[in-house]
Amino acid sequence: MSIQDQQEEKNKAADWLQSVRWNSATDSLDLLDQRQLPDEIVYLELTTSEQVWDAIKQLAVRGAPAIGIAAAYGVYLGARDTSGSLELLLAETVKQCDYLATSRPTAVNLFWALERMKQRATELASAGGEPEAMKQSLLDEAKLIQSEDEETCRLIGVHALDLFEDGMGVLTHCNAGGLATARYGTALAPMYLAQERGIHLKVFADETRPVLQGARLTAFELQQAGVDVTLICDNMAGVVMSKGWVQAVIVGTDRVAANGDVANKIGTYSVAVLAKAHGIPFYVACPMSTIDLNTANGADIPIEERHEDEITQGFGKRTAPKGVKVFNPAFDITPNEYVTAIITEKGVIRAPYHENLKKLFE
Numbered sequence: 378m379s380i381q382d383q384q385e386e387k388n389k390a391a392d393w394l395q396s397v398r399w400n401s402a403t404d405s406l407d408l409l410d411q412r413q414l415p416d417e418i419v420y421l422e423l424t425t426s427e428q429v430w431d432a433i434k435q436l437a438v439r440g441a442p443a444i445g446i447a448a449a450y451g452v453y454l455g456a457r458d459t460s461g462s463l464e465l466l467l468a469e470t471v472k473q474c475d476y477l478a479t480s481r482p483t484a485v486n487l488f489w490a491l492e493r494m495k496q497r498a499t500e501l502a503s504a505g506g507e508p509e510a511m512k513q514s515l516l517d518e519a520k521l522i523q524s525e526d527e528e529t530c531r532l533i534g535v536h537a538l539d540l541f542e543d544g545m546g547v548l549t550h551c552n553a554g555g556l557a558t559a560r561y562g563t564a565l566a567p568m569y570l571a572q573e574r575g576i577h578l579k580v581f582a583d584e585t586r587p588v589l590q591g592a593r594l595t596a597f598e599l600q601q602a603g604v605d606v607t608l609i610c611d612n613m614a615g616v617v618m619s620k621g622w623v624q625a626v627i628v629g630t631d632r633v634a635a636n637g638d639v640a641n642k643i644g645t646y647s648v649a650v651l652a653k654a655h656g657i658p659f660y661v662a663c664p665m666s667t668i669d670l671n672t673a674n675g676a677d678i679p680i681e682e683r684h685e686d687e688i689t690q691g692f693g694k695r696t697a698p699k700g701v702k703v704f705n706p707a708f709d710i711t712p713n714e715y716v717t718a719i720i721t722e723k724g725v726i727r728a729p730y731h732e733n734l735k736k737l738f739e
């Protein structure tokens with residue numbers, strides 16, 4: 378059975394909540410609408426690349442690896458109705474990749490996945506053959522991106538768990554869990570593996586203002602899995618650290634620059650500073666596809682700014698005066714000196730990041 382078929386079998390049999398699911402019966406992308414969690418489990422049935430673009434923009438699917446996977450399927454959806462030659466199909470595929478790349482700017486996994494789809498399309502077109510076969514191969518590539526991510530996340534979990542001990546308190550920010558990836562997550566992968574192995578970790582989940590990925594998603598998925606999780610407001614991280622309840626912080630990331638600066642959900646930088654002040658290690662977990670050696674440092678990472686309503690009337694209730702000035706960056710940069718280690722599928726990387734990140738790709 379090919380890896381793509383295995384992915385589809387897994388999808389059918391999944392006993393965990395999948396953020397992204399290819400539905401071969403309807404030839405559609407079934408996306409878990411994360412905006413509706415934890416209240417409702419609703420899958421959107423997407424059949425066009427415009428719908429995928431919108432789902433990424435509106436955070437129906439979010440988290441760097443999951444965005445990349447969804448976009449890869451979006452390329453297929455956008456290109457599949459093209460009729461005519463291989464050249465036309467290639468041109469349409471490239472157009473779809475460029476279009477989907479405009480949905481969100483920070484997570485480099487989006488651009489990584491789209492580049493991979495473009496390269497695959499170029500290879501297929503130059504190899505010749507039937508356009509229909511090329512379309513199928515594009516779909517297979519998207520499935521491959523998804524199944525590889527599952528394995529990658531599991532490996533990240535294995536390496537990260539080596540840094541933790543039974544009974545430790547671990548704080549996390551935002552959601553870098555199964556919902557943000559194909560499965561397991563990055564920062565949450567060691568928590569799932571710890572549970573499989575009977576190791577007890579006590580997780581503190583920051584609620585993560587303004588759109589509460591920590592409360593709605595991290596607390597939800599860990600609770601569903603039976604992991605010991607305590608939800609705190611973002612401004613409580615200092616107090617739980619000062620009480621000695623946290624022995625490690627672990628977060629995901631949307632992009633790691635060549636010098637080890639890390640972009641992640643707004644508020645991550647504050648957590649890193651607090652961790653340093655309390656002598657607590659601050660770990661960043663990510664697949665290698667999140668490391669961007671073409672971006673020299675954090676200042677060069679584009680930071681998405683989102684609508685002011687997320688702050689002034691998030692979830693439909695007005696909580697700030699109309700017309701007040703608002704600043705709403707979705708991400709911040711944690712400078713590399715705050716990062717104790719970066720955990721990838723290939724192992725644990727420590728400073729000097731400039732050299733060690735580069736070595737990772739050699």
Ligand SMILES: CSC[C@@H](O)[C@@H](O)C(=O)COP(=O)(O)O
Pocket residue numbers: 439440441442484550551552553554557558562563564590628629630631641642643707
């Ligand atoms: C494994 S997901 C890593 C990051 O993408 C995650 O921590 C994060 O910041 C997500 O932000 P979001 O705006 O919800 O897409």
